[in-house]
Amino acid sequence: MSQTYAPAFATGRNWLGRAEDFLDARGKAAWIAAMVVGFIAFWPVGLALLAYMIWSKRMFKSSSCAKRSTVRNFGSRSTGNAAFDAYKADTLARLEEEQSNFEAFLARLREAKDKAEFDQFMAERAPKDQDAQTS
Secondary structure, rough: OOOOOOOOOOOOOOOHHHHHHHHHHHOHHHHHHHHHHHHHOOOOHHHHHHHHHOOOOOOOOHHHHHHHHHHHOOOOOOOOOOHHHHHHHHHHHHHHHHHHHHHHHHHHHHHHHHHHHHHHHHHHHHHHHHHHHHH
């Protein structure tokens, strides 16, 4: 049972690679802590860490978008109870229809507001145009 031990400097990675591995092993909190310490010690280091976290997508690995997709997938799972599954499917279909109706209502509301604002602009502009034409 002889196990060889390779020190960190013998792995072939430079100190930045080893630091990245160290922070990755400890999760997003370690990256954020390193960024805060970087800002406190010397602000360009913190800014560079923030830019690297955003560029490498470390900042958004477990985003709310992933959670939303799992919630949406919840509706497709079967519970084993046929009556409840039918009720759930009907309810989800009704909610999706209500959501699309509401989004259409909001679009019509935005269009009406835009039209009212445009009509007001044209009404305010009309006297100016008439004065310019008579001069």
